[in-house]
Amino acid sequence: MDTNRLKLGIIFNFNPSWMGGIIYILNLIRTLNFLDEDEKPEIVLFYRADLKKFADQINYPHFTAVEWDFPDVYRGYIKSWLSGKNEFIDKIITQYTLDGLYPVHDFPVRTKSHTKLVCWYADLQHKHYPGFFRKRKLLERSMRIRFIIKNSDSLVLSSQAVKDDFRKFFRLDDRMD
Template sequence: MAERKHITLVYQYNDDWIGGTYYIQNIIRALNLLADDTKPVLLVLHDMNSSVDVIKDFGYPYIAFLPISFKLELHKKLLNKFSRFIIGKKMFKLKLPDAAGKNVYPLASNMSNKNITNGYYWIPDFQEYYLPHFFSKLEVYTRKAINKEMANANYPIVFSSKTAAADFDKFYPGNKNKKRILSFTSFIDNRYKQIRLETLQQKFNITKPYFIVANQFWKHKNHFVVLKALLLLKEHFPKFQLVFTGKESDYRNPGFFSSIKKYIQENSLQDQVLSLGFIDRNEQLQLMANAVAIIQPSLFEGWGTVAEDAKALNQFILISNIPLHKEQVQENCLFFNPEDEHDLAKKMLLMLQNEKTITSINYTALQKQFAEQFIQLFDK
């Protein structure tokens, strides 16, 4: 048997961006679908605050864990702040331990690849160019500076979509970077089915057919268009509810969730809107699976976890017609203009009044394809 590849994964739990955490978990779950003789040996580098118990539960047979610190010394961090403004890049970067080996993913912008021969950085999207008003001026500058540094240094980069890869070439023309596209999949086992829907309905006071929006309360996720569509339908079709799940804070726009609550109160939508917060993943999945439809109103995505969840669940999704979503979703969907609540209301009414037809998707095949494409990143 050929020698197994050795691949190092960089893992940090971050509930401010839970999608990034699930991303690494799903790589490991995808690799576990491969034939045993093609499974690589994995080393997971993680910080002290990131529990790896959930990864251990996956039962991946060839895996080890190495806790490290991802923090630079204070004086180096301070010097980096000045050097980015003066020379356009950081003076100091984190050197990963030699145990990381040669195949590492994903390298972060604060990590050096000097001792890594086959490591990739990851850029999910270029939201700062399309929605700069949702960021502070400093964050826009920082994100652009990081990407420009990657372009100038010819770092190997993975993009989650063809859309993002095309954006990189658009915003950094003439770049010579080695570029790869790796579109991730979701992983959903049957544990969510063991939770009785009736139990969740009682727990969360769900008393009517419902739509679900499973996004963190970030401004670009565009929750308001769904509330405005609900308001249009309220007079004519009041017998349904709208369920929100997700962390109720946005570090970039701290007052955003308060504005959501204010809108709900001012328009007397309390009886139809439920915000459940950050709930158990399997409870969320059971609610998604039994909704009239999932709604994904986002103004921008890199490669959306919610859309992948809908595909994995064989559930219907009403989804904004941004270019990325059109690349990502082709079945069991209706697209709508994310700036037009009338368009969304019309699509919601169609779902409420008509029996939906679901096309079965062989999602396991997509998961295996994801695993194979990931391993191919590290071919010689």
């Protein structure tokens, strides 16, 4: 194994019915095949058991798939607040030496790490079409975003339109711009 190769962890923790997120991760890894061999990072995919059939489809030369038991969202947030550690990623970043971890969706507490932790948010459809969401889901999405903005240093957005929406609906400081 090349010790100079960038080592990236990818979190594959989506609802199996959300094909947008699944296809996003699969295509993200597929695009890495277009890099020159010496630029290709090592990928460690941390996946939910019910996404194994998708993880098994990945064809990439520097790839390891690790089945991971992610906490339930509500329990994960509560345990994170009580422990002061991000229960969604703490074991990953302590058990694996990674240069970066992406996409971190749940950031209930600030996390100090040598691993670059990068969040991703696909869209703000709940802001544009609130009638398609239950009140509880509207609150969950808004709170998740607020914790990401408060506790993360890096946020990837899916498009310029989503970035414009974030600026419109949330206050971003210089870290996130």
